[in-house]
């Protein structure tokens with residue numbers, strides 16, 4: 001089996017890069033590797049015997065064998081470490097140096113602006129690991145779609161994640177029909193999720209269960225919108241090059257779960 005780690009400093013040769021880079025030249029690539037490199041790395045576990053990660057460089061074949069599902073698992077595993085208080089020690093300056101010449105993120109995420117939900121932190125990731133778009137209520141618009149298309153079709157990311165969270169203020173605002181400047185138009189994008197949420201109890205922003213149910217519906221609808229509104233991403237997913245998934249992050253438990 002293939003055991004995967006994400007965001008660990010590894011020796012040269014252990015790098016996982018995506019199939020298409022962003023124009024990184026040979027010299028900067030060498031600097032990138034010389035600096036140790038970060039990103040996705042793999043350790044082979046064969047015959048029931050674990051091989052230490054540092055001793056098992058990711059081969060080209062292993063890199064090519066990386067699936068979107070494995071990237072999902074990497075994020076979930078990172079979140080499990082975070083939720084358990086066992087996140088990896090990081091040298092952000094070393095990561096900055098390692099990624100200065102090029103980036104090879106494996107995922108692109110749209111998540112809420114909420115200060116408690118930075119995906120790198122809650123999934124124990126580092127610089128260069130994931131593209132990020134953040135908008136209140138993790139709503140999708142044309143610019144977000146364009147950013148995702150860049151991330152996947154140009155830069156080679158293999159996963160699109162829509163991440164909502166519990167107790168989302170934007171969702172509460174949508175339920176309450178908030179009218180405030182440009183926020184009015186933003187919460188209108190969440191409103192269809194309210195209508196589509198099948199919930200028999202109190203349908204108000206005062207009910208945390210209902211708020212979270214709407215947030216979940218919103219994530220599902222955003223995933224559907226991405227597929228409907230982006231032919232580029234839809235076709236990449238249809239041919240298995242990427243996967244588009246939704247997830248909910250629980251502010252109380254620190255756990256991330258796919259929707």
Ligand SMILES: [Zn+2]
Pocket residue numbers: 112113114136137138165167168169170171
């Ligand atoms: Zn929020």
